[in-house]
Amino acid sequence: MASSLARTALRTAARRAPRALPAVSRPAQAASYSLLAKAAAAKSAQCATASGTRGVKTLDFAGTKEVVYERSDWPLAKLQDYFKNDTLALIGYGSQGHGQGLNARDNGLNVIVGVRKDGESWKQAMEDGWVPGENLFPIEEAINKGTIIMNLLSDAAQSQTWNSIAPLITKGKTLYFSHGFSVVFKDDTHVVPPKDVDVILVAPKGSGRTVRTLFKEGRGINSSIAVWQDVTGKAKEKAIALGVAVGSGYLYETTFEKEVYSDLYGERGVLMGAIQGLFLAQYQVLRKNGHTPSEAFNETVEEATQSLYPLIGQKGMDYMFNACSTTARRGALDWAPVFEKANLPIFEQLYESVKNGTETRKSLEFNGRATYREDLNKELEVINNQEIWRAGKTVRSLRPDYKPESE
């Protein structure tokens, strides 16, 4: 999930979360990326059920065959050898910069960070063990030193800074993104990569915090990979290798366009926008009909998130239909098509709004305002004050594993 609101919240959460112990220097080439990671790679190889060469699998997704790349095809020594002449210049140290940068560094690659001097990210990077003048530099200096330029500024900042960054991305360098946003919507962002560099994408399907925690657990996040421009003939291979380097377990091939369309669509849809809308609508009707806030919240959010959604995650909605009561099953079978029919035109409208660039223009306009932070806070304050979420605080406080929530 990657909504801009969620990114901000997750970035804040990531910054509040305990950090890994600072590592002050690049690990030796021989060092493993982590014992846990190695063990997990071995385990995933053992558990492989698909056909094809080990590490590159053709899998059957409900009748459609797709190629999936995996980390086990890139043992650490091969990865380090592949990038032995490269400097990965990570531009931006927010949610993704933090997760991807630390993972690549722990994988023994030569990583440097480029951020605004003395800004919030500069301080965070120093807390994480990046050393000014050694592997932490102002943006322009980092780009000059890097061979692979990983543009992990916020999407609005990628557009705002492009004019000063573009001339530094010279022939022979590789330009890397984690979202198709900037180049796909170039008419609005004005991000047009130089013609003589490879342009690739690795988009982790989760927050930077998850990118880091899964890596430390020896797992790996699912990521999309894509190629926008292949000058060397090696762009795809580089994207796969970089995906592994930054902590991906499995890599799914896509295009820049499909990545950005699906991502913007999903976060506005069931990942956040639609779910907030549905929660609110259901809650309001319960309240209008005399149900207490606790009853309305329990029936709308608590049961969903604590009981049913985790089961859907583990076993699918098809399983839920088999596992629930006969009464619930009858009702859900009857009402699902009603919701589908009512929502289909909205989802179609949403997809069109993404594809024709309306969502991008809104995002660039809003996130590029000088008053961005104040304007955002006003809107978030409205959500904070909604009765449903205030009631939720009390409901959550009764959970056996409750820990006081920081404001």
Ligand SMILES: NC(=O)c1ccc[n+]([C@@H]2O[C@H](COP(=O)([O-])OP(=O)(O)OC[C@H]3O[C@@H](n4cnc5c(N)ncnc54)[C@H](OP(=O)(O)O)[C@@H]3O)[C@@H](O)[C@H]2O)c1
């Ligand atoms: N977060 C996610 O869940 C997620 C998931 C997948 C892909 N992505 C993609 O990954 C990329 C990075 O996203 P993110 O969420 O990691 O970004 P972010 O947390 O918002 O990070 C923003 C970074 O941009 C810098 N920045 C902001 N405005 C700037 C400006 N005007 N000039 C220079 N630097 C500026 C910030 O530095 P300061 O601290 O100095 O302001 C910070 O280092 C985006 O393309 C995003 O779409 C994100």
